[in-house]
Amino acid sequence: MQNKLILEQKQSSAKVQTKSFTGKDLKVALLFLLPSIVLFSLFVFYPMLKTIYTSLFLTSTGSKLVSFAGIENYLIAMKSSVFQNGFKSTIIFVLATVPLTVIFGFLLAFLTSEKIRGMAFFRLIFSSTMGISVAASSIFWQFMFNPVNGYLNKVMLFFGQKPIGWLTDPKYAIYAVAFATIWMNIGFIYIIFLGAIQSIETSLFEAAAIQGVKKTYLMRKVIIPILSPTFYFVITVSIINSFQAFGQIDMLTKGGPNNATNTLVYQIYQDSFINLNSGRASAEAVILFIIIVVITLVQTKFSESKVHYQ
Amino acid sequence: MIKSNKFQTTILYIILIGLAVIYILPIFSGIMISFVPGIDYLGGSLFPKSLNFENYVKAFQNANVPRMMINSTITSSLIVTAQLIVSSLAAYAFVFLNFKWKEPLFFIFLMTMMVPFEATFIANFQTIKAMHLIDSYFGIALPSLASAFSTFFLRQTFKQIPNELIEASRVNGFNHWRVYKDVVMPISKQSLITLAIYQFLGAWNMYLWPLLVSTNNNVRTVQIGLRQIQSEEALTEWGVVMASAVIVALPTLIILYLSQKRLQEGLAEGAVK
Numbered sequence: 001m002q003n004k005l006i007l008e009q010k011q012s013s014a015k016v017q018t019k020s021f022t023g024k025d026l027k028v029a030l031l032f033l034l035p036s037i038v039l040f041s042l043f044v045f046y047p048m049l050k051t052i053y054t055s056l057f058l059t060s061t062g063s064k065l066v067s068f069a070g071i072e073n074y075l076i077a078m079k080s081s082v083f084q085n086g087f088k089s090t091i092i093f094v095l096a097t098v099p100l101t102v103i104f105g106f107l108l109a110f111l112t113s114e115k116i117r118g119m120a121f122f123r124l125i126f127s128s129t130m131g132i133s134v135a136a137s138s139i140f141w142q143f144m145f146n147p148v149n150g151y152l153n154k155v156m157l158f159f160g161q162k163p164i165g166w167l168t169d170p171k172y173a174i175y176a177v178a179f180a181t182i183w184m185n186i187g188f189i190y191i192i193f194l195g196a197i198q199s200i201e202t203s204l205f206e207a208a209a210i211q212g213v214k215k216t217y218l219m220r221k222v223i224i225p226i227l228s229p230t231f232y233f234v235i236t237v238s239i240i241n242s243f244q245a246f247g248q249i250d251m252l253t254k255g256g257p258n259n260a261t262n263t264l265v266y267q268i269y270q271d272s273f274i275n276l277n278s279g280r281a282s283a284e285a286v287i288l289f290i291i292i293v294v295i296t297l298v299q300t301k302f303s304e305s306k307v308h309y310q
Numbered sequence: 311m312i313k314s315n316k317f318q319t320t321i322l323y324i325i326l327i328g329l330a331v332i333y334i335l336p337i338f339s340g341i342m343i344s345f346v347p348g349i350d351y352l353g354g355s356l357f358p359k360s361l362n363f364e365n366y367v368k369a370f371q372n373a374n375v376p377r378m379m380i381n382s383t384i385t386s387s388l389i390v391t392a393q394l395i396v397s398s399l400a401a402y403a404f405v406f407l408n409f410k411w412k413e414p415l416f417f418i419f420l421m422t423m424m425v426p427f428e429a430t431f432i433a434n435f436q437t438i439k440a441m442h443l444i445d446s447y448f449g450i451a452l453p454s455l456a457s458a459f460s461t462f463f464l465r466q467t468f469k470q471i472p473n474e475l476i477e478a479s480r481v482n483g484f485n486h487w488r489v490y491k492d493v494v495m496p497i498s499k500q501s502l503i504t505l506a507i508y509q510f511l512g513a514w515n516m517y518l519w520p521l522l523v524s525t526n527n528n529v530r531t532v533q534i535g536l537r538q539i540q541s542e543e544a545l546t547e548w549g550v551v552m553a554s555a556v557i558v559a560l561p562t563l564i565i566l567y568l569s570q571k572r573l574q575e576g577l578a579e580g581a582v583k
Contacts, residue, residue, distance in 0.1 A: 025407040028486050032403035033415065035396040039456035044422045047433030054433070063436065111326060116319060124567055125330045127574070128337065131566030132559045133515035135536040139555040140336040142540070143343060143548070149356060151339060183336065191570070195578025230578070244426055247517035251537060265428050272432045273522065281432055289429040296424065 048289075055282035063278040073283035082259055083267065083284070089174050090263040094242040096178035097185070101238055102231070104182065105189030110219060113197045123194065130187030134247030141180040142167070142252060170260035173253050177261055181248055185241065189234050196230040197223065232303045236296060243292055264288045337559075344552035351548045365553035369539075374527050375554055378535035379561075381447070385520070385531060386513035388451045390506050397460035398502070402490050404461070405468040406476055422458045427518065435522050449523045450531065454513065460505055466579070467501040468494060504576035507569045514562050532558045 055073055057065040077083045108126045112119055129137065144150050145166035153163040166176040200223065208218050224231070246265050249255060255262035255270065262270075264284060272281035343351060344365055345358035369375050403409075404416055434453050443449030471494060479489045495502070517533050524530045530538075539554050566573070 025486075026409040029403040029407040029409040029412075032399045032407065032486070032490075036400040036419070036456045036461065039396065039452075040419070040422050040458075042437065043434055043453040043456070044425050044430060047430035047437065048425055050433040050436075051429055063432075108329065111322065111329075114322070116322075118323070122326050122330055123574075124570060125334055127566065127570050128334070128563060130573075131511065131563040132337070133533050133536075133562065134517050135515075135533040135540075136555040136559040137336070139536065139540055139551055140340040143339060143552070144336050149351070149354060151335060183333075186333075191574045192577055195574035195576075198574070199578055240426065244428060247533070250517070250521075251540060268428050268432075269518070273435075278432055285429050285432065289426055292426050293424060 051282045051285050054278055055286050057279050059277065059279035061276040063272075063276070065279075069279065073279050074287065077280055077283050077287065082262065083264075085259055086262045086264050086267045089259075089261060090243065090265075092174055093178050093181075093245065093261075093263055094239060096175060097181050097242045097245075098235065098238045101182045101185045101189055102234055105186050105234070106193050106227075106231075108186070108190050109193035109197055110223070113194065127187050127191050127194075129184055130191060132184070132187075134184060135251060137180065137184045138248045138251035141183070141248075144180075145176055145252070167253055168257050170258045173257055173260040177245075177248055177252055180252065181242070181245055184248065185238065189238065192234055193227070193230060196227050200226055228303075232299075235303075236299060239295060239299070240292060243288065264291075340552050341556055344549055344556045346549050348547045348549050352546075365547075365549035366557070368547070368550045369553040369557060374535060375532070375539075375557055377527060378530055378532040379557075381529055382514055382531040382533070385447050385450045385529075386510050388447060389454045389513040390510050392451070392455040393457050393460050393509055394502055394506060396456050397505075398464050398495065398498075399490070400456075400461045401464035401468050402486075402494060404465050405471075406489070406494070407486065419458050419461055431519065431522065434519075438523055444523050445526055445529050447529060450516075450520050450529065451513075453519065454516070457509070460509065463505055464498070464501065467498050471497055500572075501576065504569075504572050507565060508573060508577065511562055511565065 054063075054065065056068060056070060058067050058069045058072070060066050112122045112126060132140075144152055147153055147163055147165050147168070150166070152166060156163055164172055166172050204222065205218070208222065244265055245263065246269065249261050249263060249266050250269075253261040255266045265288065268281050268284045268288065271277050271284060275281075339356065342357050345362050346355055347362060347364060350359070400419070404412065404419075430453075438444060438449045438452065441449075443452065475493065475497075476489055479493050484492070515533065516531070520531045520534050521537070524534060527535075536554060536558055540551055543551050
């Protein structure tokens with residue numbers, strides 16, 4: 001049985017070699033791939049496995065494994081109300097940021113795609129947030145949200161409303177951070193969409209113009225279908241980024257007030273580096289990883305029917 | 311691209327100006343406040359009475375900003391340079407070499423994009439600590455030196471190089487290393503620059519990882535520096551905090567403005583198709 005397997009393997013490898021004479025590039029290829037393989041093994045695959053492994057143990061504050069705990073870390077995490085709230089805030093955060101970022105990014109790109117005077121200026125403006133770090137953006141927004149001096153409350157007062165503690169009221173904090181995040185992420189999404197719209201054949205638009213097709217119709221029936229791979233890419237990237245949002249939460253609310261913005265990533269950070277409980281933090285990391293993988297798979301399945309490649 | 315008549319164009323301009331004003335407001339107000347002395351800000355003034363660089367001087371003197379700018383420049387350059395080399399080597403193998411486990415290997419490379427940072431950073435921290443690289447430029451840079459995205463991006467670029475060119479070089483006695491170094495890399499210069507800019511922006515803006523592995527001002531990057539300035543000065547010296555944020559944002563904003571067109575063309579090509 002085993003001999004047969006080995007024989008088959010030999011045959012199949014012989015086949016590969018005869019198919020193209022360069023099939024013996026393996027040695028060179030491994031040399032070229034070596035740096036990536038070493039780095040990925042060391043900093044992606046090994047730590048991932050280690051995180052899964054650690055999540056099955058109770059750990060000491062020096063992150064030494066103390067005793068095997070099975071799925072206990074997972075159970076403790078999932079039963080705790082902080083974690084459940086964190087899960088809820090994460091979902092709210094993702095739902096509040098992703099659709100609006102993608103829609104605004106696309107609309108701005110659509111509006112500035114025409115080649116007329118001054119457009120270069122608007123393009124610079126709308127792409128600018130891509131060039132501003134999360135830390136700097138957070139400081140700009142901390143001012144915008146300032147209860148006394150900030151512009152948001154000035155607008156509220158102007159319309160005769162009561163000022164709001166955007167970052168200090170548990171009811172609003174997660175939306176405030178989400179709002180700032182939309183702004184931070186639009187720049188990149190905008191640039192991707194603008195590039196994609198501009199790569200659409202001009203003749204298509206000319207034909208549409210000659211036939212007097214309405215712009216909204218053109219957008220719905222032509223541009224959006226053609227851009228479906230771009231939408232797919234942008235939505236996937238946005239979802240993953242939203243789940244991983246960290247800097248703006250750390251700068252603006254530190255997970256507060258009253259855990260209102262204590263998302264999963266922030267809890268993982270706190271549990272591992274502040275509460276020094278790496279067993280539990282690892283379990284939370286694995287849960288988050290599973291959520292992201294499931295969502296990505298579902299989204300891929302779902303969009304397979306909707307995305308069409310040229 | 312989509313032609314409009316005069317009336318439509320006017321409406322478009324009005325909409326765009328409105329949107330641009332709202333969009334730019336956080337940056338604009340930040341720049342304004344960076345010129346307002348701390349006491350005036352507490353008194354409620356949001357616009358400078360005169361062009362006053364006091365906050366910028368303070369940011370440069372007290373807050374260690376110049377040192378952190380140098381640190382960020384070093385770590386970002388390190389990441390970009392290494393990533394271009396590591397990823398282009400891998401991309402070369404995937405495009406121009408024929409070997410056994412090519413498809414599965416490429417799939418494994420892509421899989422690394424699925425692994426989120428938070429599934430790895432706890433263990434990576436321990437690795438870097440065990441290597442005694444905490445508080446070093448290498449500690450900050452090391453986990454980012456290989457990139458599936460960059461490999462994928464360059465693979466798309468290399469695929470457009472005609473195979474005849476590679477074969478001709480091979481026939482002329484070039485080994486693969488020379489083909490890579492003297493043929494493929496020079497031809498792909500434009501894409502390499504685009505990728506370098508994109509990755510530089512990303513590296514300069516890294517937040518969580520440098521926060522974990524840098525504990526002193528000798529290696530701390532500007533982003534972590536900003537966090538520190540914010541927590542130390544936010545109550546009294548808002549102008550200084552804003553001035554620091556503006557200083558930190560400026561280099562990447564300039565890079566973005568200079569290369570916006572290149573990015574929008576290059577990223578759409580490389581990332582999506």
